[in-house]
Amino acid sequence: MNSQQLNADFSPIAERYDETRNLPNDILNDCYNELEKSQILSRNFSILDAGCGTGQLSIPLIERGYQVTGVDLSDSMLQIASAKCIGQNKAEFIVADVSSLPFKDDSFHMVVVSKLFQHVTKWRNAIDELVRVLKPGGFIILIQDKGAFGNTVRKKFAHFCDNEGFIDRYYGAKSPTEIHEYLINFSTYEQLKTVYAWNKEITFGQALQEIKDRLFAEFWNIPDTDYEKLIFQLENWVNDLPEKRDTKETLQCKLVVGCYRVH
Known part of the structure; x- marks a missing residue:
């Protein structure tokens, strides 16, 4: 079994990744400002973006002048990240498995x-590797955006999946608590005091279409025939609402940043 089978591969949705995972740059920059003020992040640092995808975490750091190396299994995602960095000499993107870093x-x-360990079967090996490549006293910064994907339509679809027995839907870690409990074996922990918040608006029609287009790795293990039946249930549920697909929802999103200083 190769890495692509062990881990979620985002290549098929690379071109649409940013439209559904649109973490605001100003929020990230506020986070990095606080890390700098706390002297957790220093200007001479070399930084690894593990599971970097299209470079959402990397780009603001590169723009600040940091040397950033991004790794991901998906060459398609890395091509998009590289295109965002044309003219930058402090960015390097490499196809690599975080469970066995080069x-x-x-x-x-x-x-x-961010959003990595739930997609990696050998997620503990991945953490071991991150610890290995860090300098003594280095930090693992775990950036979690909460609420951005918690729209009502997606929650309803997850409920339908649960009812059909599709409960264990991720390749890797099952909860943030599980990840945290493993990380603290190697580190001391502190959470940034500031919780960065923003709002995101979405219509039920948009949320429905994103699920129909299979943009979310959580549901990729569901066979096509079962997925079609679940989509049929979801469409019926949306269409039974008074405003149907035009129903609007405002999501309250927040960025929670955990800092793990490796022993």
Whole structure:
């Protein structure tokens, strides 16, 4: 079994990734400002973006002058990240499995990571690798955006999936608590005091279409025939609402940042 089978591969949705995972740059920059003021992030740092995707975490760091190396299994995602960095000489993007990184020990001052470990079967191995390539006293910065994907339509679809027995839907870690409990074996932990918040508006029709287009890895393990039946249930539910697909929802999103200083 190869890495592509072990982990979620986002190549099929690379061109649409940013439209559904639109973490605001100003929010990220506020986060990085706080990391700098707290002296967790320093200007001479070399940084690894683990599972970097299209470079959402990397780009603001590169624009600040940091040397950033991004790794991801998907070459299609990395091509998009590279295109965002044309003219930048402090960015490098490499196809690599986070469970077996091609770097020497003590290579980086910091690792940034978001929405990775639930998509990696050997997620504990991945954390071990991040610890290995960090310099002594280096930080793993775990950036979690909460609420951005919690729209009512997606929750209803997840409920339908549960009812049909599709409960264990992720390749890797099952909860943030599980990830945290493993990380603190290697580190001391603190959470940034500021919780960065923003609102995101979505219509039920838009949310429905995103699920129909299979844009979310949570549901990729569901066979096509079963998926079609579940979509049929979801469409009927949406169409029975008074405003149907025009129903609007405002999501309250927040960015929670955990800092793990490796022993």
